[in-house]
Amino acid sequence: MSKSLIIAEQSEIIRKGLVYIAEAIGIFRSVREVACSSALMDHIERYQPDVLIINPGMVSIENLENLKEQNKGDLKIAAVVYALFDDDLLNAFDDVIMVGDTRQKIQRKIHALLDKTPPRKASRPENTLSARELDVLKLLVKGLSNKEISDKLFISTHTVISHRKNITHKLNIKSVAGLTVYAILNEIISMEEVQ
Amino acid sequence: MQDLIISGKMKMADIINHDKRALVLMPRFGIELGFGDQTVKEICADKGIDTDFFILMVNVFLNPGYFPDRKLKNLDVDMLLLYLENSHKYYLEEKIPYLENLLEEFKNSVDHPVTGQLEKFFTQYIDEVKDHLAYEDHTAFPYVAALSEQIRKKQLDLSGIDYNIGVFEERHDNIEEKLSDLKSLLIKYFPTSNDRYIRIRLLNELMDFEEDLINHARIEDKVLIPIVAQLEQKIS
Numbered sequence: 312m313s314k315s316l317i318i319a320e321q322s323e324i325i326r327k328g329l330v331y332i333a334e335a336i337g338i339f340r341s342v343r344e345v346a347c348s349s350a351l352m353d354h355i356e357r358y359q360p361d362v363l364i365i366n367p368g369m370v371s372i373e374n375l376e377n378l379k380e381q382n383k384g385d386l387k388i389a390a391v392v393y394a395l396f397d398d399d400l401l402n403a404f405d406d407v408i409m410v411g412d413t414r415q416k417i418q419r420k421i422h423a424l425l426d427k428t429p430p431r432k433a434s435r436p437e438n439t440l441s442a443r444e445l446d447v448l449k450l451l452v453k454g455l456s457n458k459e460i461s462d463k464l465f466i467s468t469h470t471v472i473s474h475r476k477n478i479t480h481k482l483n484i485k486s487v488a489g490l491t492v493y494a495i496l497n498e499i500i501s502m503e504e505v506q
Numbered sequence: 507m508q509d510l511i512i513s514g515k516m517k518m519a520d521i522i523n524h525d526k527r528a529l530v531l532m533p534r535f536g537i538e539l540g541f542g543d544q545t546v547k548e549i550c551a552d553k554g555i556d557t558d559f560f561i562l563m564v565n566v567f568l569n570p571g572y573f574p575d576r577k578l579k580n581l582d583v584d585m586l587l588l589y590l591e592n593s594h595k596y597y598l599e600e601k602i603p604y605l606e607n608l609l610e611e612f613k614n615s616v617d618h619p620v621t622g623q624l625e626k627f628f629t630q631y632i633d634e635v636k637d638h639l640a641y642e643d644h645t646a647f648p649y650v651a652a653l654s655e656q657i658r659k660k661q662l663d664l665s666g667i668d669y670n671i672g673v674f675e676e677r678h679d680n681i682e683e684k685l686s687d688l689k690s691l692l693i694k695y696f697p698t699s700n701d702r703y704i705r706i707r708l709l710n711e712l713m714d715f716e717e718d719l720i721n722h723a724r725i726e727d728k729v730l731i732p733i734v735a736q737l738e739q740k741i742s
Contacts (some may be wrong), residue, residue: 482690488627489687495620496695502619 314338314425317354319345319365320391325410329364329391329417336418338425355386362424363388364408367396375403387424438481447474449500452491509569514547514557521546525568530718534592535560559585566728567721578733583654586730587647593722594639601715602632608708615701624691631684635719646674650730653737671734685716 316339320326323346330342343358345351348369355363355378363378367390370378378386390401393410401407406420440448443464450460457475461468479485484493494500510525518541522528532539541549550557559581565572609628613621649669692709699705 483694484687484690485683486627486687488630489684489691492620492623492627492691493695495623496618496691496697502623505623 313340314361315341315343315358316362316364316421317343317345317358317360318391319348319351319354319363319369321346321366321369325391325393329408332414332417333364333421335414336421338422360386362386362421364391364421365389366391367400367404368394372400372403375400379403389420389424440478440481444474444478444481445499447471448478448490448494451475451478451487452494452500452505454487454505509571511569511572512546512561512564514550514561515545517543517545518549519543521564527568527717527721528564530596531564531567533596534589535563536592556582556585563589563725563729566725570724574728578729578736581729581733583650583733583737586733587651587654590647590726590730591643594643597639597715597718598636601711601718602635605708605711605715606632608704608711611701611704612699612708615699615704616696617700618697624696627684628688631688634684642674645669646671650734650737653734653741657737657740670738671731674734675731682716682719685712685719688712689716 316333318326318329318333320329326344326346330344333339333342341358343354343360345354351365351369352374363386365388375388378388387405389406389408390396390404391408391410392401405424408417408420412420446464447460450463455463457468457471461471464471478490482490482493484490491505495502495505510521512521518537522532535555536553537549537555544552546560547557549555550560562574562578562581563586566574606628609625613625646669650671689709689712692705692712696705
């Protein structure tokens with residue numbers, strides 16, 4: 312019971328919910344609440360918490376980086392999220408707690424923060440296709456099957472499927488017909504090649 | 507916008523003002539606009555619609571988390587079928603032709619050879635939707651109607667009907683994938699068109715259609731399928 316926690320969140324219902332879940336873990340000597348960002352810095356300075364759970368809307372990315380610098384990694388900061396935020400901002404946190412997470416999941420995340428496990432490095436969303444993915448895309452929109460693509464590129468069908476998943480994920484286009492339009496638009500293949 | 511759970515005492519106009527998605531439901535129940543300050547209950551009584559049925563359907567349609575539970579028991583299956591057929595009619599006679607016109611306009615506003623591919627893609631999508639609707643209209647719904655008719659006449663003889671709602675459930679695959687792709691292409695990847703408003707209009711309508719179809723599918727999953735499964739149990 313030696314750790315201390317600050318929860319910064321405007322919504323009382325969410326703040327109290329987090330307090331309840333955090334206290335149930337039984338490792339915090341104190342759990343403090345902050346409801347508005349103006350009191351936040353003052354609280355952190357005064358109470359030197361080990362963990363801060365905060366609504367990303369209450370802090371700017373510069374503030375966040377300053378905070379981390381001042382505390383030299385002794386302060387772990389998690390975001391509590393129920394709206395859409397910029398990935399750059401969320402990546403600056405040690406972890407992200409979703410409002411829809413189960414109690415167990417939230418408690419696991421808090422534990423992981425204190426275990427000094429290296430902060431989760433959320434991979435930056437990379438939307439451009441790799442050279443290999445482009446190869447797969449070209450063959451795919453020409454109407455080749457997974458098996459045919461795997462023979463042509465000397466990779467396993469499993470790898471082809473995994474490339475396809477990544478392509479779909481990056482482009483947010485699932486169907487071959489949709490990918491075809493994308494490929495033509497981006498001059499990955501020519502109109503003639505798909506006919 | 508907050509979720510809306512409607513009741514019989516609410517004014518119909520308030521419901522539509524609160525959630526514009528309720529607007530498309532009116533013709534599906536045969537309700538015409540211009541009802542003044544009448545409540546749901548009054549309008550239903552006027553039109554011979556079972557109020558509980560109306561409330562159930564609107565709540566399922568507007569709220570993804572709404573679960574109808576016991577209220578399903580006394581639901582009029584023929585009324586449900588009429589509603590579903592009216593919805594299909596709206597898609598086929600109103601929405602799809604409108605989308606086709608908008609796409610044509612968009613095509614003309616983009617100076618790029620790929621629009622031919624886009625049209626092909628869109629046509630494939632529309633054909634899928636039409637196949638899906640036709641299957642329900644010509645196979646699934648007639649089966650449900652026959653089932654309900656037999657129960658009414660207390661004949662309880664299903665020999666000669668080689669179908670069950672489980673088949674429908676399996677075939678009830680999602681036709682939203684292509685629509686989502688179409689949206690991505692229009693939002694992210696298409697070159698700038700000469701008329702930016704036509705593109706916004708097209709996207710708006712596509713998103714509206716997408717949402718309508720999702721809500722419609724929820725009615726089929728949460729109301730139609732459980733009811734028919736209940737009817738099937740009665741017979742077997």
